[in-house]
Amino acid sequence: MTKLAEFTTNEHLAILSARELRNGQVVFAGIGIPLLAAALAQRAHCPNLTILFEGGTIGALVEPGRLPPSTNDQRGAKRSNMVLGSSEVLLLLQRGYVDIGFMGGAQIDKYGNLNSSLINGTGNKSAIRLPGSGGGNDIASLTNLMVTMKHEKRRFVEHVDFVTSPGWLRGRSTRHESGLQSGGAFRVVTELAVFGFDEHSREMKVIALNPGVSPSQVQENTGFELLFDSDLPITQLPTGTELRILRELDPDGVLTS
C-alpha cells in the first residue's frame, strides 16, 4: 500500500484526474498536469484515449522522458495521427467531436468559472495581469470541462475577478442563456477532494474525499460555501503502477515535482 508521503501533490493530481478519463473518449488537454494525466490514462486504463492539443495535434502519443514543453510544439505533435491548423483543431471542439476539455486553473469560483487573465480587476492599481485565455476560453465554452489545481483558499473564491474560461457563469441556467449551449464544468480535482456541480444550482459539490481529508478541512480551505454529497466515498491512494507509469513519463519531475 502506498503511503501519503510517497508521492508529490502534482503526482496525486495527475493520478486522480487520469482516473476520471474513460477509454474511447476524445480529450482536449492543456499543458501541465492535464497533459501528463491524459498521457498516464492512455498508458494505464485508456489505451484508446484520443488526446488533442491546441497546437493542432490529433491523437498525441506522449513518449516517456520527452514531455512537450507546451501544447504548441513538435514534441507533442510527432507520432500523432494528424496535425491540423490551430483554428481547425479548435473548430473540432465547436463541432462537438471532443468529450472532455481538461485544463489547470489559477483561480476558480463556486460555479466553476476560471480566471487566468486579471487579478484585482480592471483599472485597479494593484491589478496583476496574468497570461490570459489561450485556448482556455474556447475549451471551457465548448466541452465538458475537467479542471485540476492545487487547493488553496485564495484560489477557490466566491467570484473570480475575471471570467476567462466560463463554467456555469452565475449558476442555474445562466450559461445556456448567454448562448453557450453545450458543455460546462463537470469535475474539479484537487489534492483534498474531487468535486462535481449540482445539476440545478450548478454550485460546486464535493463528491469524493481523498484519504485522510475531512469535509471540514476541505471547507476551511475554500473561499465559498461548498455543497457535500450525502455519500462521500474515499478515493484510492495512488497505486504503484500509476506512480511507475507517471515517473517513466516524467523522470525528471518537470511537471510533477
Added chain:
Amino acid sequence: MHLEKARSYSDLRERLSRRDRGLSEKVMSLEDASALITDGQSVGIGGSMMSRTPMAMIWQLIRSGRKNLVCSRSITTSEGDLLLGSGLSNHIITSWFSQGIMWGISKVMRMHVESGQARYDEWSHLAIGMRFRAGAMGVPFMPMRPMLGSDVLASRPEARVINCPFTSENILLVPALNPDVAIIHVHSCDPYGNARIEGLQFMDIDLAMAADKVILTTERIISNDQIRRAPDQTKIPFFCVDGVVEVPFGSAPHECYGVYEPMMNHLDSYVRKVNSDPIGGMKSYLDEHIYAPRSWNDYLNLIGLEEVLGAAHRGRSND
C-alpha cells in the same frame, strides 16, 4: 480605449491590386525586408508559442529601430517581451502572453501592461484564428460560439453578439484582422515565395492570405523545380509573398518542427535576466544579443554552438 478600425473591402482590394503578383524573384536581406515595414503599422506574426517564431525578422526590426507596431499573434511568448521591451510594439493582440509555460508570468509583460505603457488586447485563441480567417476570406467577420458569457468578451467591444437570422440563437461575430504586413518563418521556399511549412501550421496560411504584404524568412531557399515536383507541399503561394529572406535557425532560440527544438538553456538564462530586472535585464539582453552582434550568425554564436547543435539533434530525431 480606441477600437481597432475595421478595414473597408474596397481598400483591401485596392491594396491587393497594386501588389506585384507576377512570378518574380523576391530574395532580399533581413535589412531590406525590415524596410518594408514602417512605424505604427499592424504586423501579424506567424507561428505560435515557441514554434516557428520569425525571430530573426523581429531581431532585425528592433535593430532597424522600428517603433509602435500593432502586433497580432495566436500565442505570444518571449518574442513578445522583446517587442515591448525594445519599443518595437506597444500594442499586442493575442490570446496568451507570457514567456512560455515553464517560467510562469512574464515580468516584462506585467510591467508594460500594468503600467499602461503597452496595451494587451486579449481574445480567445479561436477568436484570433477566426479574425485572420475572415481577413483571409475577404469578409468583415466570422461567427463563432466561444467567448459568449465571459469577461474576455466583455472587455472586447470590437466583437458583437447577434441573434442569428437563421436559427435565432446568440452567436458571436469577431471582426476580420487584415494586418498591414505578415512576418512568417517557414521551412523552405523558392525565390518567388512558394513556401513549405512542415508539421504544425498554426494560423499561418490564413495570416498570409489576410495581410497586405508578406515577408517570409526561411530555413533554406529551394529551387522552383523542387517546388514543382511536389506542389502539394506548397502551403503559401508565391503571389501573396513580397519578400523572401534565407535565415537558417531563423526561429532561434525558439523551435522549427523537425529541424530544431527550443534552446532551453538560453531561454532559461534570458528569463532569469529579465524577470529579476524587467528594465535593466531587458536593456542588457537587447544590448548584448540584439544590438551588438554583427549578424544573425553572430547572434547564434552567442547562444552557442553546443546549444544550437543540441537543439538541432533533438529536433531531427524521430526515435
